[in-house]
Structure formats: C-alpha cells, structure tokens
Amino acid sequence: MRRQRRRRRWPFVVVGGVLAAGLAALVGIPLASAQVLLTPHHNLTTAAGSVIAVGDGEITLSRTDAGTRVGTYGLTWAAADGEVAGEGIVGSVLRSDEQSVTRTFFPTDGAPAVGVDVALNPNLWTGDPRSALGVDFRDVEVEGELGAMPAWLVDGDGSTWVLFVHGIDGLRQSGLRPLSTIRDVRLPTLMISYRNDEGAPASANGLFSLGEREWADLDAAADYALSQGAERFVLYGDSMGGSIVTRFMHESAHADRVVAMVLDAPVLDWGHVIDGQAERLHLGALSPLVRQVVQWRGDLSLTPLDELDQTSVFASVPVLVFQGLADPLVPHSDSEEFARALPLGRYVPVPDAGHIQSWNVDPEGYAAHLADFLAPYASSDDDG
Structure with missing residues (x-):
C-alpha cells in the first residue's frame, strides 16, 4: 500500500514542481526586466x-x-x-x-x-566641449540634495540659459551634438549630471527613478544657474532627460522661469515604453506585471510620469520635439500626440532615426530646426 501511494504522489510532485518553476519564471522575467531598466550602466554603445x-x-x-x-x-x-x-x-x-x-x-x-x-x-565624441569641438568651457559643480554633481558650463550672452539633461544611461557628451548650434545663438549652456551618473552621488537604492526624483537635481542646477546670473531657462532633455524636464515643470518653483523646451525622443509615458519592450520580446501578457515590479523595485509611481494626460502644464511654453521614426524605445505616436496637443508645440519626425539619433541621421536639418527655435531667446535678457 505504501508503495502504491508513493507511485500516486509523483505526478503531483512533478506538477507542483512545474508550477513552481512557472511561477518563478513569471516573477523572474518581470523582475529581471525591471532591474535592467532601473540599473545604471553608463553605456549607449x-x-x-x-x-x-x-x-x-x-x-x-x-x-x-x-x-x-x-x-x-x-x-x-x-x-x-x-x-x-x-x-x-x-x-x-x-x-x-x-x-x-x-x-x-x-x-x-x-x-x-x-x-x-x-x-x-550615438555620441560622436567621448571627450569634453574643448577636445571635441574646440569650445571653451568650465568644469563646475552643482550642489544637490545628495551632494555635488559635475557639470560643464559654456559661457554665452544674456541671462537665458540652456540646461541640458541627458537620458537614461547617457552622459553629458549627448549634449555635444547640438552644442554648436546653441553656441551660434550665444546662449549660456549648462550640461548637467544627476544622481547615479558617473562622478555624481548615488541614490539610496542605486537605481534610476525614471525622472520622479531626478528632477530635483535639475532644480539644483537651476539654482546654480540663478546664482550665476541666469533669469530664464530653455530646458533641453533627451530620452529620460525629457521625463526629468517635464517633471521639473510640475514640481519646481522655477517652472515659471522656463521660456522654452527642447525634447529629443522624450519618454512621456513609461508605461507605453514598458509595454512596447514587452511586445518586442513577445511578452506582452507580462507587461502589467512588469509595470508593477518596476514601481515596487524602484520605489516609484508611473502615474505622475504620464505626461500625455497632463499637457495643460505646458500650454504656454513653446516646445520643440524631435522624434526618430525608427525608435525602438519611445513610441513616436507619444511624441506626436504630445506636441500636437500643445498650442505652441512643434513636432519634427525624422525617418530612419533610432532612439536619440535624429541628429545623427540629419544633422543639418536638426540644426536648422533648433537654430530657428532658439533664435527668439538669444536676446531675451533685455526683455525682462
């Protein structure tokens, strides 16, 4: 009898093991996906x-x-x-x-x-503004809530400053591509770093918060710029830098000093980004679970990071949006919807461009759009 009972138990043991393995995979895939998204790697190659x-x-x-x-x-x-x-x-x-x-x-x-x-x-140069472009600059430090963060300051004319914010896993070198155009209109430019960047302090958990907390580091950069004579800002963000810039507009006491924004392949809804990556990996059914794990693992909420439902905040600000149509990360429909919803929005789609590669695909066209957009702010220091 004992032998017979043992024989009857083994299918249940196997099924239980299969279910346990399936559950581990069900949890493991979203956890691994969340970890990859939130962990700094500092490499865009x-x-x-x-x-x-x-x-x-x-x-x-x-x-x-x-x-x-x-x-x-x-x-x-x-x-x-x-x-x-x-x-x-x-x-x-x-x-x-x-x-x-x-x-x-x-x-x-x-x-x-x-x-x-x-x-x-996508960054053509790995050096600094001087070694890459022959542009003089100063190494400065921005004091944030977690400590000192390195930044590059390129001097210009007037009191309207460009604050450039790179994206997830990016570097300040991302700002070297448009820097020549910005310098042509003589706008002072501060190319910042933020928590978890190389040379900057780490967050408590060592993970990205997808803009939910990084906006405070941009706020600290704005404080620094104001202490150096800035009065108004053009915010420039690519990829997650776009999420940081838009969150700043909701949270910062300096938001009313922003006269314009430039966004390049901005993340405007992290939920859509997660859904898209899950679909690419044929794991669309797990997307809701990945969202939940990202929020749990990163100790953050994706809801306030959905800018498509909060466009009224940007209604009075001119916004230029570049978006590659071959971007595998940011849905180009998000960028178009966002720009079209803004009274002063401009949308520049770039065929064949991948993520933050619109400049790479068409540097002349990119520069022309950017120079035209920035021209009105070059002398705004006299306007008050």
Whole structure:
C-alpha cells in the first residue's frame, strides 16, 4: 500500500514542481526586466560587428543591423582589458552585401586592427566641449540634495540659459551634438549630471527613478544657474532627460522661469515604453506585471510620469520635439500626440532615426530646426 501511494504522489510532485518553476519564471522575467531598466550602466554603445578592412577614408565591418544604420556615429573599440582603445567617426554606407558593410571612416584616435570588435555610439565624441569641438568651457559643480554633481558650463550672452539633461544611461557628451548650434545663438549652456551618473552621488537604492526624483537635481542646477546670473531657462532633455524636464515643470518653483523646451525622443509615458519592450520580446501578457515590479523595485509611481494626460502644464511654453521614426524605445505616436496637443508645440519626425539619433541621421536639418527655435531667446535678457 505504501508503495502504491508513493507511485500516486509523483505526478503531483512533478506538477507542483512545474508550477513552481512557472511561477518563478513569471516573477523572474518581470523582475529581471525591471532591474535592467532601473540599473545604471553608463553605456549607449551597440555592438556593430568586427573589422574586416580599413582603407583610405573607409572601413569595412562584418554586417550587423547596427552597422547598417543610417547616419553618422561614433565608433569605438576596446583593448583586451575592456577599456576603450580608440575611437573614430563613421558616416554614410558606401556599399554592402550579405556579409559586410563599408562606411566612410574618420579616425580621431588611431584605427582599429582587422578582427577587432567595434561598437556604434550615438555620441560622436567621448571627450569634453574643448577636445571635441574646440569650445571653451568650465568644469563646475552643482550642489544637490545628495551632494555635488559635475557639470560643464559654456559661457554665452544674456541671462537665458540652456540646461541640458541627458537620458537614461547617457552622459553629458549627448549634449555635444547640438552644442554648436546653441553656441551660434550665444546662449549660456549648462550640461548637467544627476544622481547615479558617473562622478555624481548615488541614490539610496542605486537605481534610476525614471525622472520622479531626478528632477530635483535639475532644480539644483537651476539654482546654480540663478546664482550665476541666469533669469530664464530653455530646458533641453533627451530620452529620460525629457521625463526629468517635464517633471521639473510640475514640481519646481522655477517652472515659471522656463521660456522654452527642447525634447529629443522624450519618454512621456513609461508605461507605453514598458509595454512596447514587452511586445518586442513577445511578452506582452507580462507587461502589467512588469509595470508593477518596476514601481515596487524602484520605489516609484508611473502615474505622475504620464505626461500625455497632463499637457495643460505646458500650454504656454513653446516646445520643440524631435522624434526618430525608427525608435525602438519611445513610441513616436507619444511624441506626436504630445506636441500636437500643445498650442505652441512643434513636432519634427525624422525617418530612419533610432532612439536619440535624429541628429545623427540629419544633422543639418536638426540644426536648422533648433537654430530657428532658439533664435527668439538669444536676446531675451533685455526683455525682462
């Protein structure tokens, strides 16, 4: 009898084990997804194959999706210890086949050897304004609620300052792409860092809060700018920087000093971003659970980060929105809906551009839109 009962138990043990494994997977996938989203990595590069040949003004790489992207990008390669060994700039695709892609190549720090793995970086430059663009600047520190945060200050004319806020896992170098255009209209520019950035203090949990708390670091940057003679602000944010900028408009006592905003592939609803990534991974059914885990793990709420239902806050502010139509992260419909809902909104869709790659795909067009938008503020210091 005992032997018979033992035989009858094993299916229940197996089923119980399968259910337990399924439950672990059900919880594990959202937890892993939340952890990836919230954990700082400080790296925007994408693997782009290995070097097949380097010629005069061109480079041939093994074919990858990243390596065939439209536009101009930074190219980096690593040494054996994983540190960056060199960098350059790749431009338009000259020719390609099923195995390789050849692009224009402008070395800035040597050239990679054949066989070396390379990566694309939407930031063309990894240095500072002087080394990248020959633009003078000052290293300054912004004192925030968690401590001192490094920033770059490029001097200009007048008391309307641009405050540039990079995105998730980004660096201040993201602001180097539009900096030449901003400098042409002579607006002082403060390119900030915030909690969990390299060189900045970590948050208590070491995780991003997707803008819900980082806006306070932008607020501290505004305080610093005011102490240096600023009176008004143009807020400029890309990716999660857009979420930080929009949250600032809800929370900061300085919001009434904002005369304009520039947003590049801004995250305007993190719920939509999470849903989209789940669908890409064929895990759409788990999206609601991922949302809940993100809120629990990050100790945050996604509800106040949905700007599509709060557009009245921006009704009196001119807003320029750049959005790549090939962006795999931010739904371009969100950016268009947001811009169209604003009385003073301008929407600039850029075909073939991935996430925060509108400048890379069309730098001349991007600069023209940006210069036209910023021109009215170049002399606003005299307007009071």
